[in-house]
Amino acid sequence: xxxxxxxYQVIIxxxxxxxxxxxxxxxxxxxxPELAKIDPEKFGVYLTTIDKDGYGVGDWQTKFSxxxxxxxxxxxxxxxxxxxxxxxxxxxxxSGNPFNSLVQLETDDGIPRNPLINAGAMVxxxxxxxxxxxxxxxxxxxxxxxxxNPAIDxxxxxxxxxxxxxxxxVALCNFIKSFDNIDNHxxxxxxxxxxMCSLEMNCQELTNTFMFLVNGGLDESKExxxxxxxxxxxxAIMQTCGFYDESGEFSFKVGLPGKSGVGGGILAxxxxxxxxxVWSPKLNHKGNSYRGMKFLEHFTTRTKLSIF
Ligand code: GLN
Numbered sequence: 001x002x003x004x005x006x007x008y009q010v011i012i013x014x015x016x017x018x019x020x021x022x023x024x025x026x027x028x029x030x031x032x033p034e035l036a037k038i039d040p041e042k043f044g045v046y047l048t049t050i051d052k053d054g055y056g057v058g059d060w061q062t063k064f065s066x067x068x069x070x071x072x073x074x075x076x077x078x079x080x081x082x083x084x085x086x087x088x089x090x091x092x093x094x095s096g097n098p099f100n101s102l103v104q105l106e107t108d109d110g111i112p113r114n115p116l117i118n119a120g121a122m123v124x125x126x127x128x129x130x131x132x133x134x135x136x137x138x139x140x141x142x143x144x145x146x147x148x149n150p151a152i153d154x155x156x157x158x159x160x161x162x163x164x165x166x167x168x169x170v171a172l173c174n175f176i177k178s179f180d181n182i183d184n185h186x187x188x189x190x191x192x193x194x195x196m197c198s199l200e201m202n203c204q205e206l207t208n209t210f211m212f213l214v215n216g217g218l219d220e221s222k223e224x225x226x227x228x229x230x231x232x233x234x235x236a237i238m239q240t241c242g243f244y245d246e247s248g249e250f251s252f253k254v255g256l257p258g259k260s261g262v263g264g265g266i267l268a269x270x271x272x273x274x275x276x277x278v279w280s281p282k283l284n285h286k287g288n289s290y291r292g293m294k295f296l297e298h299f300t301t302r303t304k305l306s307i308f
Contacts, residue, residue: 006303008055012045015298016057019043019291026282026290029262034161035065038264038281043291046203047276050214060203064279065158067261068099069206070196071121072238076212077142078115078124079230081131089127089181090120092237099244099262099287100168102175110179114241116259122173125193126182135192143199147209148220158198166190197261203277206267210275213238213257235271239307246286254296255306266292270305 020043029035044059078086095113097104104113112120125135132138136154144150162169173186173193182189201209212219213235217226226234238257243250250258258268264281266289276299280291300306 006305008047008049008053008303009057011299011302012047012055012057015295015302016043016045018298019294020058022294024280024282024291026284028264028281029283031165032158032161032262033165034155034158035263035281038064040282042264043280044203045276045278045295046207047274048204048207048211049274050211050272054204054207056204059279060277062279063200063202063205064265064281065155065197065261065263066199066201066206066265066267067197067263068116068118068121069259069261069265069267070199071116071124072213072234072242072259072267073143073146073199073209074121074124074128074139074196075115075237076146076226076234077139078127078131079234080226082127086115086124086127090115090123092233092241094241094247096245100172102168102172105172105175105179110176110181112176112181114237116237116241117244118169119172119176121196122169122176122189122193123181125196126184126189129184129189129192136195139192139196143209145221145223146212146219146225147205149205149208152199152201152205152209154195155198155200158200159194162194162197163190166194169193203265203279206265206277207275210267210269214269214271214273214275216271232271235269238269243288244286246284246288249286250288250293253293255300255308256296257307258296260288260292262287264289264292266296268296270307273305 269275
């Protein structure tokens with residue numbers, strides 16, 4: 001099917017209604033107290049095409065905590081600022097482990113497997129702390145610019161909530177520091193990391209923010225934020241590492257580069273065609289949105305628009 005022959009609104013409505021009538025399996029995140037308050041039945045979808053057409057269904061206008069989806073954005077900011085040197089300190093291999101795992105760091109001498117797990121994102125945050133004068137403000141400015149949306153912001157309550165229970169993340173950052181792969185004081189890096197994870201967007205805002213990866217590096221304010229090759233590489237990392245130890249499964253069932261977060265969001269995209277965001281807070285046992293994966297599996301099957 002050609003993209004311009006597809007009636008996206010009809011398709012997303014039908015899939016939404018199908019998935020909504022099926023069992024909603026999984027658990028919402030409870031280890032971050034603020035996230036435990038979210039209504040588990042929230043369910044929203046938004047699709048933005050390369051031609052700027054948009055289609056939404058359900059709770060697409062409600063902002064939610066994008067959590068680890070932001071790891072793609074911090075990676076993009078670091079890639080733009082620093083270039084290929086970032087790969088000296090973080091790898092590009094799938095970890096096959098949970099997002100917050102410590103185990104591989106011991107044998108890998110503190111070099112995280114990839115930038116989309118917590119350990120890798122912390123090393124990227126450390127690089128941004130090195131290069132930005134006010135990392136928290138400057139990163140937010142970067143996001144607002146690529147999204148062309150001044151309304152995007154952090155959630156202070158989520159930042160505080162994560163800090164209050166951040167034992168594993170504190171351990172991860174200190175552990176990497178012990179291998180000399182964190183330059184700054186762990187407290188400073190973690191403060192930035194928790195802010196980054198607390199970014200809030202609705203499904204539409206999320207799709208717009210990620211259009212630079214659909215558009216070969218060209219962002220919503222029409223700036224070439226990344227080169228074509230850099231954008232392709234980030235998409236490749238999302239394809240292989242975006243869903244932790246379920247990245248193979250997502251690739252197998254959905255067939256798009258994407259990234260999940262423990263707030264229940266999934267952002268996926270088809271280079272040159274569209275970006276799509278799904279939000280449903282109940283997570284499967286690998287920490288990825290149950291309905292989000294289901295919806296996207298139906299979507300790429302029905303439209304035949306996966307990258308394969
Ligand atoms: N802020 C969360 C954490 O660091 C992000 C986890 C996620 O979305 N996978 O634990």
